[in-house]
Amino acid sequence: MPVSRPTLVIRTAVLTLLAAGVAAAAVGFTVLRSGWYDIGATTQHLSSVYKLLEQGMQYSVRHHAMEVVTPPLGQAEALRGAPLYRDNCAQCHGGPGVATAAHGMSMQPVPGPLVDASRRWRPREIFWITRHGIKMSGMPAWEYHLNEAETWAIVAFINRMQDMSARDYRTLTASPPVRAGDQQEAR
């Protein structure tokens, strides 16, 4: 029995798509399994790979932070956040006029400064990132190491960093060290 023309067209289309899918999977598997992509942190990501990972990270943070309720964040919280930021964050993120430690410099992706964080993220998103960390980026989760009030204090401080000079930062972070978890707020 001769095959009708529409059936032939559909059959050809389906087989072509299948073949293309199998070929793409084979190429993907070969690239993955060969180890050709350099995982070392002294070489740069391909620009397209970097952009894709960064975009995905931003969408994920925005989505997951939607349910976080932001408390009022004032001067008092920011002041409380200053020594916490200095002791827990500045090692990788630095501050105005203050360098990161060596391990914060040479990571890939580089942790980067947070003086512009409030232009990129809402407070609840900075809170979510700090609390939960980011997989495969080196950003640790602080949920079990800083309580909620301490984390919000850090968010309040980060929010004010865009208006800080190097001198302001030095002054604000000059207070004595605070041990994380010292404050008694509920987690």
Next chain:
Amino acid sequence: MKTPHLFLATLAACLLLAGCDTRRAPGIEGDPDRGKVALAQYACRSCHVVPGVTGSDTMVGRPLDGLGQRKFIAGSLPNNQANLVRWIRNPQSVDPESAMPAMGVTEQDALDISAYLLTLE
């Protein structure tokens, strides 16, 4: 038939070198290819957009494209390699209130980094 082989070998070597080496700006010391890697390892790219180095869009520090063409750096220093090395290694020696931190860059690394930055046109 030695000559054609030699010619082909030289041609191949030239092509290979052209593929790998960033062209050094005239009169500049240091290794620009090494500098390009070094500047990522000192996190320069976290605040500065640098052509040829992957990273996020950032405006924390000024973008460094066209640095080789700039007349002044840091607002006041004439743009030459010695001044650029000084600025990279110790910004506070030029401007005590600069928000750019001293990243502990060694003399050799700063020389190589400046060699790369000065190729940017």
